[in-house]
Amino acid sequence: MAIYDDIGGRDAVAAAVSIFYEKVLADDLLAPFFEGRDMGRQQAHMRAFLAAALGGPDVYAGRDMAAAHSDLRISGPVFDRVVDLLVATLEQLDVPTDVIGVIGAKVAPLRDQIVTADVAAVS
Numbered sequence: 001m002a003i004y005d006d007i008g009g010r011d012a013v014a015a016a017v018s019i020f021y022e023k024v025l026a027d028d029l030l031a032p033f034f035e036g037r038d039m040g041r042q043q044a045h046m047r048a049f050l051a052a053a054l055g056g057p058d059v060y061a062g063r064d065m066a067a068a069h070s071d072l073r074i075s076g077p078v079f080d081r082v083v084d085l086l087v088a089t090l091e092q093l094d095v096p097t098d099v100i101g102v103i104g105a106k107v108a109p110l111r112d113q114i115v116t117a118d119v120a121a122v123s
Contacts, residue, residue, distance in 0.1 A: 021046070
């Protein structure tokens with residue numbers, strides 16, 4: 001049985017995504033990236049990503065990660081904040097640490113595809 005099924009399948013993933021985007025949209029660093037976006041569509045993409053990452057149905061039909069994020073100029077700290085909020089969401093939902101690790105293993109390699117903006121060094 002896949003982790004997807006173990007944690008409650010579609011309903012659990014939907015709850016996680018909903019809570020995650022509440023956190024993202026309340027975050028001063030991240031919220032501007034979502035202004036004017038269709039959040040229903042955004043959440044659907046995230047639900048599909050998480051479902052596939054957890055061994056559930058692989059129904060994502062959007063652009064690859066690099067293409068989907070290329071115009072956003074996402075920096076390393078922005079990517080890290082997203083990961084932090086995802087982990088906080090999963091912990092809030094009492095997702096086991098090993099499952100969070102599985103999700104992290106799917107997210108970590110995406111950094112090279114998503115991060116396109118350099119942050120100027122502070123002297």
